Amino acid sequence: MFTVRTQHLYQLFGFKARFSYLHMKYLFFSWLAVFVGSWVVYVEYSSYTELCRGHECKTSICDKFQKGVIDGSACNSLCEKETLYLGKCFSAKPSNQVYSGIWGDIEGIIKCQMEEVPHYDLGVELEPRKDFPSFNRPTKGTSVEKFKEMVFSHLKAKVGDQANIQDLVTLVLGVADSNKDGQISLSEAHSAWALLQLNEFLLSVVLQDREHTPRLLGFCGDLYVMEKVPYVPLYGISLPWLVELWIPTSLRRRMDQWAAPSWPRKAKIAIGLFELVEDLFHGTFGTFLMCDVSAAEFGYTERHDIKVLDAKRIVPEASFQEVMRERRCDEDSDCVYGRDCLTSCDLTKHRCTTEVTQPNLAKVCGTLKDYVLYGAPSDIKEELEKQLYACIALKGTTEQMELEHALTLNNLKTLLWKKISHTKDS
Incomplete structure (x- = not known):
């Protein structure tokens, strides 16, 4: 018991x-x-x-507009009619506000500078800092002719001494005249001068007749509205960061490929990116360097036309070389701009050289390699892979190499185009 x-x-x-x-x-x-x-x-x-400081940005911009300091095609809609409003925040840096926007029945992307123009991995900025919001240039009493001279000198410093730089000045002044009355007021000039400090605005003017950059829809001060790109990024799917931590790299790569368009459409997107390289290399207003060619920097439209999402990292070669010429260094890694523009270090002078070690085309081929090889038709896959690796190996910008670049670019475009020209995707 x-x-x-x-x-x-x-x-x-x-x-x-x-x-x-x-x-x-x-x-x-x-x-x-x-x-x-x-x-x-x-x-x-x-x-x-x-x-996400969009409210601060709008308040500051509208205050300047209402005081008559700035003007632009988007000012009335943003500040008085309130038909342009900020939506979802996409900002990656406090100093560079990025929002989705609705302007009447048009979807766009609104960008606004806060406190200073963001700069990249350089000791000296290609986009100089400015007190925000100053809008104090040109000064009161500046004539239109004097303003034209200011724009001419600024563009010459940016893109180099181009023979047709006056044509670029005319394009900029055409954008500055926001109400299209044939005159540029002081408030319009303030806005235009602030925007001219930004690489993205400059590139949108340079390539406004091409299809590879989103259209500039309007501006107010240095706040500007760009056309929305429907499909972003170029490839890959966006996942919450907690999910990203648990997904193996190999699986993540496969998921990105599964989410990509069909191969003929990928080929058309790739051709568009090669055409962008052509536009930027010895273009109408000089050469521009692509200093970040990651997939996240590009998107595409319903018709699978490539679009640049963030052109701040596409910089005039003349500006880049001027900065690098004065850059001190102890090793090659000291001579880098953005993610992809690297020069070598001259150890005898401890100064960076001015020529990039890898041209735009080689960097683009590196980004596209896995994208276009996955699912490529068997009858061209081997040749496509061979040409892509030859493209990635391109170096330098000497006259002989420039000829090789042009030949490589033409061969890749021809190979892809022949394969898709008979399909509805072309």
Whole structure:
């Protein structure tokens, strides 16, 4: 009897101990989940409030507009009619506000500079800092002719001494005349001068007749509205960062390929990117360098035409060389701009050289290699791979190499175009 009762008590206390242990374990993990969840919410909220300052940007811009300091084609809609409004925040830096926007029935992307123009991995910026918002140039009393001279000198410093630089001045002044009355007011000139400091605005003017850059829809001060690109990025799918942590690289790469368009459409997108390289290399207003050719910098339209998403990292070669010429260095890694523009270090002078080690075409081929080889037709896959690797190996910009670049570019476009020209995707 005693043994049975003792055994029963042992079982009872053992059950209570197990129950208490499970209860404590449950409480611990519940507390941990609440703590981690709260931390994630706090980090996300803090990050959002730091990065997304669109209300501040709009308030500052509209204050300047209402005081007559700035003017532009988007000012009335933004500040008075309120038919242009900011939507979802896409800002990656507090100093460069990026939002989706609706302007009447048009979707666009709104970009606004806060405090300073963002700069990249250089000791000296290609886009010089400015006090925000100053809009103090040109000064009151400046004539239109004097303003034209200011624009001419600025563009000459940016793109080099081009024979047709006056044509570029005319294009810029045409954009500056926002109400198309044939006159440029001081407030319009303030806006135009602020925008001219931005590489993206300059490129949108240079390539406005081409299809590879989104159209500039309007501006107010240095806030500007660009055409929205429907499909972004060039390839790959966006996942929450918590999910990204648990996905193996090989699986992630496969998922990106599964989400990509059909191969003929990828080929058309690739041809568009090669055409962009042609436009930027010895173009109408000089050569521009592509200093970030990652997939995230490009998108495409319903018709699978390539579009540049962020042109801030496409810089005039003349400006790049001027900065690099004065850049001190101890090794080649000191001579880098953005992600992809690298020169070598002259150790005898401890100065960076001015010629990029890899041309635009080679960088684009590196970005496109896996994209266009995956799913490529078997009858051209081997030749396509051979040409892509030859393209990636291109170096330098000497006269002989320029001829090789042109030949490589033409061969790749021809190979892809012949394969898709008879399809509906062409």
